[in-house]
Amino acid sequence: MIRHTVRALCAASLVIAPLALSTPAHAAVTCTVNGIAVSGTTVNGTSGSDFIRCGGLAPTDSVNGLGGNDFILVTGAVGGIVSGGAGSDYVQADAGTTGSGQVLGNADGDYLSVGPNAGSTNGGTGLDFCRVASGNPPVNCEF
Template sequence: MISHVLRTLSAAALLAAPLALTATPAQAVTSCTVNGRVVSGATVNGTTGSDYISCGALAPGDTVNGLGGSDYIVINGPVAGTVDGGAGGDSVTAVAGTTASGRVLGGDGGDSLFVGPNAGTVDGGPGADFCRVASGNPPVNC
């Protein structure tokens, strides 16, 4: 009886192991700080006031939102997700640029966007914006 139970449990474990190996990991923004506080997750939000947000690379599907206020956002790795300054006069810098799926958006207000090589979208949005990309796709609404 015991050997039958052990064989059944072993067989169940062998069937469950491949399921655990094929699970899709959750997206997470790495190395982000919002006003000096470490934050992680697929979506990182600032506050309704002025913020300083600093992150590493953004994977596809990851989003950083400045929300309201005059935000200062720095992304040090490639942007494959979305950075949105939100309402207010924001400064957004994407040092390593964007991939084809990457988007750097100023949002409402007079924004300054500085992007390395741009394979994606750089859009100042409504307002009088200043945008500079090192190379690649030209910015719009700037």
């Protein structure tokens, strides 16, 4: 009886083990855009001015302010891309960027504030003010 139970348990482990080792699906980033919860690997603002607040971003996540003068606040580390888009944007990522993370101001004069910057911070075109706490220096920033 014990031998049959052991065989059954071994057979069951061959079925269950691959399920336990499979890679879980990527959990989407959850943000609020103008007070409305939005989830997905890509979160977009509107063509007007927006207030976007997100947690951390995985390398496959992106947040885009699109047009208008946007305020984007990321409370966790940025592993993906945060882009202000066109307009004078304020982008704050106090937890900083990972090696794959990017904080982009894009067109017009922007203010970018980034914690430890292991990735890249790029003001884009226009007169931009960029501040990084440590790590890689920002580029395309005049102030």
